[in-house]
Amino acid sequence: xxxxxxxxxxxxxxxxxxxxxxxxxxxxxxxxxxxxxxxxxxxxxxxxxxxxxxxxxxxxxxxxxxxxxxxxxxxxxxxxxxxxxxxxxxxxxxxxxxxxxxxxxxxxxxxxxxxxxxxxxxxxxxxxxxxxxx
Amino acid sequence: xxxxxxxxxxxxxxxxxxxxxxxxxxxxxxxxxxxxxxxxxxxxxxxxxxxxxxxxxxxxxxxxxxxxxxxxxxxxxxxxxxxxxxxxxxxxxxxxxxxxxxxxxxxxxxxxxxxxxxxxxxxxxxxxxxxxxxxxxxxxxxxxxxxxxxxxxxxxxxxxxxxxxxxxxxxxxxxxxxxxxxxxxxxxxxxxxxxxxxxxxxxxxxxxxxxxxxxxxxxxxxxxxxxxxxxxxxxxxxxxxxxxxxxxxxxxxxxxxxxxxxxxxxxxxxxxxxxxxxxxxxxxxxxxxxxxxxxxxxxxxxxxxxxxxxxxxxxxxxxxxxxxxxxxxxxxxxxxxxxxxxxxxxxxxxxxxxxxxxxxxxxxxxxxxxxxxxxxxxxxxxxxxxxxxx
Numbered sequence: 001x002x003x004x005x006x007x008x009x010x011x012x013x014x015x016x017x018x019x020x021x022x023x024x025x026x027x028x029x030x031x032x033x034x035x036x037x038x039x040x041x042x043x044x045x046x047x048x049x050x051x052x053x054x055x056x057x058x059x060x061x062x063x064x065x066x067x068x069x070x071x072x073x074x075x076x077x078x079x080x081x082x083x084x085x086x087x088x089x090x091x092x093x094x095x096x097x098x099x100x101x102x103x104x105x106x107x108x109x110x111x112x113x114x115x116x117x118x119x120x121x122x123x124x125x126x127x128x129x130x131x132x133x134x
Numbered sequence: 135x136x137x138x139x140x141x142x143x144x145x146x147x148x149x150x151x152x153x154x155x156x157x158x159x160x161x162x163x164x165x166x167x168x169x170x171x172x173x174x175x176x177x178x179x180x181x182x183x184x185x186x187x188x189x190x191x192x193x194x195x196x197x198x199x200x201x202x203x204x205x206x207x208x209x210x211x212x213x214x215x216x217x218x219x220x221x222x223x224x225x226x227x228x229x230x231x232x233x234x235x236x237x238x239x240x241x242x243x244x245x246x247x248x249x250x251x252x253x254x255x256x257x258x259x260x261x262x263x264x265x266x267x268x269x270x271x272x273x274x275x276x277x278x279x280x281x282x283x284x285x286x287x288x289x290x291x292x293x294x295x296x297x298x299x300x301x302x303x304x305x306x307x308x309x310x311x312x313x314x315x316x317x318x319x320x321x322x323x324x325x326x327x328x329x330x331x332x333x334x335x336x337x338x339x340x341x342x343x344x345x346x347x348x349x350x351x352x353x354x355x356x357x358x359x360x361x362x363x364x365x366x367x368x369x370x371x372x373x374x375x376x377x378x379x380x381x382x383x384x385x386x387x388x389x390x391x392x393x394x395x396x397x398x399x400x401x402x403x404x405x406x407x408x409x410x411x412x413x414x415x416x417x418x419x420x421x422x423x424x425x426x427x428x429x430x431x432x433x434x435x436x437x438x439x440x441x442x443x444x445x446x447x448x449x450x451x452x453x454x455x456x457x458x459x460x461x462x463x464x465x466x467x468x469x470x471x472x473x474x475x476x477x478x479x480x481x482x483x484x485x486x487x488x489x490x491x492x493x494x495x496x497x498x499x500x501x502x503x504x505x506x507x508x509x510x511x512x513x514x515x516x517x518x519x520x521x522x523x524x
Contacts, residue, residue: 042418
């Protein structure tokens, strides 16, 4: 009986914890969308398709999905020069967003879970703070 | 007979055709040479990077002693002397709202700078106590000051656009002196497009002030109920190119539009430039902003850009070094990282050509006191000089 209670409590705890985590992600995505519509949409567009040859896509972007740290770095500090996304070379520049670390986390969560992208793993403010200028 | 014919055909293929091509090629190149007499093009120009090391430069101003003032959007005013960036920044710049497109913006000298020493600076100003609008918001402000060594002195805050708005888009920020003693400042709509049509808010407007910041009493809406008296024209989106024609004195401005809706306008007293009631563009989520491109009482642009180029910076050419281009416009493009040369006849653009493709994200284009063209490039942190090849 004790064991059952223990397992039961554990399951309930895990369920609440994961629900909470999902809730955090959902809320972060919502906040991120607002920021995206403010600052990112003019180049990457509302559907995350970008402009082939000029502005790289975020939708199904191998760069975004493979290199979250590099993506955080580019939102935080800007990006300059050649980058290959989904086999297409882009040679443009992105200015730094001026967003705070928690806002960058929100934008990351939004773009990793939009335009057909899916990634349940939450990007946190702490993870963004850990990315230093290179 | 048949074989003879095919031989001719053969020889045409292998001999005559190349000769014909060569001949026409020579002819064409001759034509080019002759048609280029008196026609200036990128081929006759060279570009040199004269300064590097700037961090997101936005605008420049040429001091009479040969030094150049440069704003960095992050909030620093810098000096370039003899092609070298002075490591010591200028103090006295107020705190700027550095977010999205905001920050330290334009720098322009008073036309009589030599006598009075006034430097005019625009920037995204965070909300101050007692100001209207969103907490943690901002809007564009204009100040003037004098330079003493590496210090701004006699700082005067001349104007702040109202209300403060949260969010990092559409600050406008271009400063222009006309030749009648007035100063103009372009203001973006801060992402609230409907307010471009609202005369009680300074968003999406051109404002006109006396050089000390006082509002001229002949501004068009001084007597209009609930209208802000500083407004000169309205219905703008995000104007970041503002120049005066060197001979006619008319004011030309370009503005960032929605997708496919960037515009070049001739700005006149009291006029409505239509945003967002009329536009040639669509929104960034492909939604329709307006099904109208024209309407009575609203001005048509001189041209619009489809696709958008994200225009920033602009100059009229008025230089003995670019004689054939005098009276034409050079416009910077952030998006395609090039310059556009617009041939102007009267109030029309008769030709558009891209020059210096891939120069970088152009923030400012100015003609220097030496008659050469200077370009501020954001992403390379540099100033590029464009001059005729010797």
